[in-house]
Amino acid sequence: MKHLLSTFLLCLVACYGFAQSTKVVVRARAKDAKFIGTGIGGAYVVIRHDLTGEILAQGLTTGTSGNTDLMLKTPHQRYDRLTDDQTARFEANLKLDAPTFVTIEATAPINRKSAAVKASTQLWLIPGKAIDGEGIILEIPGFMLDILEPQTHQVLSLNALKDSQIKLKINLVMMCGCVITKGGVWNSEQIEVKAFVKKDGVARGEVPLNFAGMDNIFEGSLPIKEKGMYEVQIYAYDRITKNTGLDRMNFVIQ
Known part of the structure; x- marks a missing residue:
C-alpha cells in the first residue's frame, strides 16, 4: 500500500510539480482571404497570462499565406486541414507547471499601422497538452x-x-x-x-x-x-x- 501511495504521489509531482513544455501554434487569417505571413510582414502575436498580465510568449507569424484553392474554392468537412507546414504561424513552447488561462492576441498586418486590426481570444492551456495542427486561428477583418x-x-x-x-x-x-x-x-x-x-x-x-x-x-x-x-x-x-x-x-x- 505504501508503495502504491508513493507511486501515486510521484505521478502527481511529475504531472504538476515540474514545468512541462507546452506547444502553442497561433495563426492570423484575413477575413474572406488567406493567412497573414511573411509576404505582408506578418501578424504580431502575444500570449499573456490572463490573471497576472505576464507575457508568456510573443513574436511574428512567418510563412506563406496558404493554398488559395484549398481554402476558398474547395468544400470542407469537419477536421479537414486548411494549413500545411509552410502556412504562416507563430509557434511557442511554454513551460507550464499548472493549467493556465491565457489571452492570445494578434495585431495584423503589423507593418501597416494605419490598417492594423487586433483580434484576441482566451483559453486554458494544460501542461504538456499541445495546441498544434491548425492551432488557434484569429480572424483579421478589413x-x-x-x-x-x-x-x-x-x-x-x-x-x-x-x-x-x-x-x-x-x-x-x-x-x-x-x-x-x-x-x-x-x-x-x-x-x-x-x-x-x-x-x-x-x-x-x-x-x-x-x-x-x-x-x-x-x-x-x-x-x-x-x-x-x-x-x-x-x-x-x-x-x-x-x-x-x-x-x-x-x-x-x-
Whole structure:
C-alpha cells in the first residue's frame, strides 16, 4: 500500500510539480482571404497570462499565406486541414507547471499601422497538452486602403487644375496582401469605394471611385470650385462579406 501511495504521489509531482513544455501554434487569417505571413510582414502575436498580465510568449507569424484553392474554392468537412507546414504561424513552447488561462492576441498586418486590426481570444492551456495542427486561428477583418492621389498635405493651385478636378486614386488589397481584380477571387465588382469630402471642416458630399482596370487600383474625380482646406476619407465596403477599410488625408487648394 505504501508503495502504491508513493507511486501515486510521484505521478502527481511529475504531472504538476515540474514545468512541462507546452506547444502553442497561433495563426492570423484575413477575413474572406488567406493567412497573414511573411509576404505582408506578418501578424504580431502575444500570449499573456490572463490573471497576472505576464507575457508568456510573443513574436511574428512567418510563412506563406496558404493554398488559395484549398481554402476558398474547395468544400470542407469537419477536421479537414486548411494549413500545411509552410502556412504562416507563430509557434511557442511554454513551460507550464499548472493549467493556465491565457489571452492570445494578434495585431495584423503589423507593418501597416494605419490598417492594423487586433483580434484576441482566451483559453486554458494544460501542461504538456499541445495546441498544434491548425492551432488557434484569429480572424483579421478589413482591407488595407492607401490613398495614392492626392498626396498628403499637397498644395494645389485652383487656376492650374485641369477641368477644375482632382483625381482621387487608391490602392486596395486584402489584409493578407491578396490582390483585388475584376471578376477575380477577390472581386472588385462587389466592393463599393467612396470618398467623404470636407472643406474647411464642413461636409461637401461624396465621390464614387471605380475599379481602374489595374490590380487593386480604384479612381474617381473630385470637382473643385473653391479654395480652402480639404479633407477626404475614402472607404471600401464589400457588400457580400461586409469587410471595410478606410484611409484619410488632407490637401490645400489655393
